[in-house]
Amino acid sequence: xxxxxxxxxxxxxxxxxxxxxxxxxxxxxxxxxxxxxxxxxxxxxxxxxxxxxxxxxxxxxxxxxxxxxxxxxxxxxxxxxxxxxxxxxxxxxxxxxxxxxxxxxxxxxxxxxxxxxxxxxxxxxxxxxxxxxxxxxxxxxxxxxxxxxxxxxxxxxxxxxxxxxxxxxxxxxxxxxxxxxxxxxxxxxxxxxxxxxxxxxxxxxxxxxxxxxxxxxxxxxxxxxxxxxxxxxxxxxxxxxxxxxxxxxxxxxxxxxxxxxxxxxxxxxxxxxxxxxxxxxxxxxxxxxxxxxxxxxxxxxxxxxxxxxxxxxxxxxxxxxxxxxxxxxxxxxxxxxxxxxxxxxxxxxxxxxxxxxxxxxxxxxxxxxxxxxxxxxxxxxxxxxxxxxxxxxx
Amino acid sequence: xxxxxxxxxxxxxxxxxxxxxxxxxxxxxxxxxxxxxxxxxxxxxxxxxxxxxxxxxxxxxxxxxxxxxxxxxxxxxxxxxxxxxxxxxxxxxxxxxxxxxxxxxxxxxxxxxxxxxxxxxxxxxxxxxxxxxxxxxxxxxxxxxxxxxxxxxxxxxxxxxxxxxxxxxxxxxxxxxxxxxxxx
Ligand SMILES: [Zn+2]
Numbered sequence: 001x002x003x004x005x006x007x008x009x010x011x012x013x014x015x016x017x018x019x020x021x022x023x024x025x026x027x028x029x030x031x032x033x034x035x036x037x038x039x040x041x042x043x044x045x046x047x048x049x050x051x052x053x054x055x056x057x058x059x060x061x062x063x064x065x066x067x068x069x070x071x072x073x074x075x076x077x078x079x080x081x082x083x084x085x086x087x088x089x090x091x092x093x094x095x096x097x098x099x100x101x102x103x104x105x106x107x108x109x110x111x112x113x114x115x116x117x118x119x120x121x122x123x124x125x126x127x128x129x130x131x132x133x134x135x136x137x138x139x140x141x142x143x144x145x146x147x148x149x150x151x152x153x154x155x156x157x158x159x160x161x162x163x164x165x166x167x168x169x170x171x172x173x174x175x176x177x178x179x180x181x182x183x184x185x186x187x188x189x190x191x192x193x194x195x196x197x198x199x200x201x202x203x204x205x206x207x208x209x210x211x212x213x214x215x216x217x218x219x220x221x222x223x224x225x226x227x228x229x230x231x232x233x234x235x236x237x238x239x240x241x242x243x244x245x246x247x248x249x250x251x252x253x254x255x256x257x258x259x260x261x262x263x264x265x266x267x268x269x270x271x272x273x274x275x276x277x278x279x280x281x282x283x284x285x286x287x288x289x290x291x292x293x294x295x296x297x298x299x300x301x302x303x304x305x306x307x308x309x310x311x312x313x314x315x316x317x318x319x320x321x322x323x324x325x326x327x328x329x330x331x332x333x334x335x336x337x338x339x340x341x342x343x344x345x346x347x348x349x350x351x352x353x354x355x356x357x358x359x360x361x362x363x364x365x366x367x368x369x370x371x372x373x374x375x376x377x378x379x380x381x382x383x384x385x386x387x388x389x390x391x392x393x394x
Numbered sequence: 395x396x397x398x399x400x401x402x403x404x405x406x407x408x409x410x411x412x413x414x415x416x417x418x419x420x421x422x423x424x425x426x427x428x429x430x431x432x433x434x435x436x437x438x439x440x441x442x443x444x445x446x447x448x449x450x451x452x453x454x455x456x457x458x459x460x461x462x463x464x465x466x467x468x469x470x471x472x473x474x475x476x477x478x479x480x481x482x483x484x485x486x487x488x489x490x491x492x493x494x495x496x497x498x499x500x501x502x503x504x505x506x507x508x509x510x511x512x513x514x515x516x517x518x519x520x521x522x523x524x525x526x527x528x529x530x531x532x533x534x535x536x537x538x539x540x541x542x543x544x545x546x547x548x549x550x551x552x553x554x555x556x557x558x559x560x561x562x563x564x565x566x567x568x569x570x571x572x573x574x575x576x577x578x
Contacts, residue, residue: 122500123497124498124499124500124503125425125500127497127498127499127500128425128427128499128500128501130499131427131499135464136427137427137428137429137464138464138523139523140427140499141427141428141429141553142510142523142524142525142555143494143498143499143502143505143508143510143525144510144523145494145497145499147492147494147497148492148493148494148510151492152490152491152492152511152512153490155490155491155492155536156489156490159536201495201496202495203495203496203497204492204493204494204495205492205493205495206492207492251463251464251523252512252522252523253463253464253520253521253522253523255512255521258490258512
């Protein structure tokens with residue numbers, strides 16, 4: 001990449017779950033957690049704030065949320081203050097924007113906060129908001145929400161490649177097991193065997209409850225700084241090495257193959273190219289497991305296994321510690337919950353925790369040198385990828 | 395858009411006819427999935443007017459021949475506005491589907507359970523997402539034949555879905571009441 005190198009010097013998340021806390025309160029909690037996690041962070045030095053929030057107008061009946069979030073966190077940004085919205089990838093969008101701002105010299109110290117408050121008294125209204133992520137008058141009006149769309153993806157993958165419910169349950173079991181080591185996860189204290197997962201009720205066949213990430217309340221925050229400032233904050237910075245993104249459709253009529261995610265392939269190629277790394281250099285990955293089938297197809301799109309073999313890959317333990325590539329040691333969206341704006345930032349927090357060896361041994365990646373983080377958004381019509389490393393680029 | 399010959403729909407949303415509990419009763423505008431269909435609100439009003447005549451239409455570019463979905467006012471290939479309305483095939487084949495059992499949006503809870511799917515239109519390279527009417531238990535199968543079906547919303551607006559053809563009679567879910575004039 002051109003421009004200044006950018007360091008991720010710390011981050012933290014709130015508890016994820018069905019929270020007795022409002023949107024602004026979650027932002028306050030994330031701010032408190034961030035300032036506790038990064039003792040060298042002085043409010044006055046934060047020149048920019050990027051707020052990842054997918055649907056505050058819907059979920060919190062609040063727009064103009066960037067200054068609201070700044071006030072909640074006690075920040076007075078003097079260079080760039082903005083919200084980033086990219087549905088399920090709103091959090092990663094905040095990090096990508098902060099990265100661009102620092103690399104270009106516009107910002108020196110930027111905070112990214114991601115937040116979503118999704119549990120409302122009327123879940124039908126929340127579901128309505130989720131359906132607006134689709135092309136509302138043409139797809140949403142027919143009843144297109146994420147579960148039936150990804151159910152069709154799973155149906156086609158099963159038909160074309162023989163993927164099974166057991167394979168999908170293996171994804172969910174793995175990610176819930178990792179979430180049991182993560183106290184901030186929504187399902188920290190719930191265990192899910194494959195047998196139990198296969199008995200859970202259907203949401204949209206062939207997807208059961210355990211195949212779907214949750215409607216979750218939560219927030220997360222990180223701080224990014226220009227390379228020359230990193231030593232003031234930490235002895236163990238994590239470096240943003242590259243990023244890529246690809247989008248080729250929105251209306252579902254243009255989805256093409258439901259099972260071959262060329263958009264992810266292209267976004268990951270661009271991220272790794274810009275990082276001057278290959279997928280073989282990656283030590284662990286945080287992938288967007290909004291549904292179990294998503295993670296299976298993501299293995300394939302990233303080239304971890306041949307097309308159609310993603311189910312066998314997870315069933316064989318290749319996405320587990322000791323396998324080919326550890327995927328979602330944080331617990332994933334399935335185990336942690338998926339507060340849309342917070343997810344991408346919580347994934348970055350996990351990267352910092354892993355690379356500084358501050359996670360429980362049960363989920364510690366042995367040599368966490370390079371991480372790939374992925375978010376899809378909507379109907380997998382946008383793919384966003386970041387590559388982080390413990391070592392700075394040469 | 396060059397074809398202004400199609401009749402317009404009735405414009406703004408009329409008040410629902412004294413019925414607030416139906417699956418498609420009009421919620422507040424910002425919770426209403428269905429589009430504003432009238433010529434005062436959209437340049438695609440001819441699409442909805444055609445639905446009222448039982449016709450399924452979209453736009454095609456007169457410059458480069460590209461067939462659009464959804465219909466458009468500017469061609470995404472050549473960025474020109476010289477478009478024409480054309481009829482679409484009304485028969486299609488299910489490519490993928492699912493049955494929504496829980497988690498319906500506001501206004502669709504009464505429809506549960508319902509099928510949605512991607513259907514390949516006969517003879518044109520279009521695979522559309524649509525509600526699929528017909529029995530849900532057992533539901534349809536990939537490869538089943540479906541047919542375009544316009545219907546009226548309680549407030550007079552028009553929309554469309556596909557229906558599985560040759561479904562057994564009497565086992566389908568009750569549909570919202572319709573204006574018989576919608577099926578001319
Ligand atoms: Zn054209």
